[in-house]
Amino acid sequence: MDPYVLKTLNEERRARRAAVLVTDLGDGRDRIVREGDQVAGELGTAIARAFRTGNSESVEAEGRTFFLNAHLPRPRLVVIGAVHISQALAPMARIAGYPVEIIDPRTAFATPERFPDVALHAEWPEDVLTRTPLDSYTALAAVTHDPKIDDFALKAALDARCFYVGALGSRKTHAKRVERLLALGAGADQIARIHAPIGLDIGAASPAEIAVAVLAQTIHAFRSRGLEAKGAVA
């Protein structure tokens, strides 16, 4: 392995950016491919698959054998709002492999009694997200219904290109939210990425069912990353 390649790979991994290490098993040459880099042919197809699935594999391409080692940051879910839905969502998401952090400045809601074993911040999103910024391997679900708490986080999630951004509220509530986000400087195309009403349409009624809908939508967003641009996902 090239020492510079190892150094670069570790930099990407530390910064929570996805990278695929491509090693030619014939001559040992290696290189880093970052998400979004264009690689042609069969090798490019295999690299795109590695980014999407996170699975590493040996592939035959152009008459050679390559090993693709996929280094994807671990996805996580940030929930704005220590509410009833979040109580169900936190353990479900953790089981599905998405560690959860919950942010809610309302200390009556954000208590360890209501959220055992969850990373819980009884603080404003402004403070927490400055300390630990959002990134493209983070999903954000805003479920407080309170613009004072949700709006900053939603704008930050759009700016950080979170792979999933969802906001609780009816279409009417969302229409007002869109106005506020435009006033905060968000672009219309950015705002169109927000899933609202939140969650896959499975007819969810109870808080736990809504949590299932949100988690399913998060997983779908994660596994279809990059496909929107090619029109493969509606």
Added chain:
Amino acid sequence: MNESIYLDEARDPLIIAEGWMKDGKDVAIATVVETWGSAPRPVGSHLVIDAEGNFHGSVSGGCVEGAVVTEAMDVIGSGKARMLEFGVADETAWQVGLSCGGRIKVYVERLG
């Protein structure tokens, strides 16, 4: 289960390999590149080895690490990468094997 979203720098093989390199040590990196059947560590897993035989990480459940470390010392010496294959102990030419019944292919290369 490690739930941190950040690298566990004290135990991450590739971070350790980079640290060894900075300390001027000779290093080999072993990577699981293929598995068949039941395999204890997934494709992409690393074992990193220095010239004194210190190692971190894993390519199996401890079954073949000893053999990989020995091979790695040769690779550090020669600079030539090797592909190793391990299966059930008595079905392969290797003295060590995987009791789980799986087979793995491990690529061993020198860093630099």
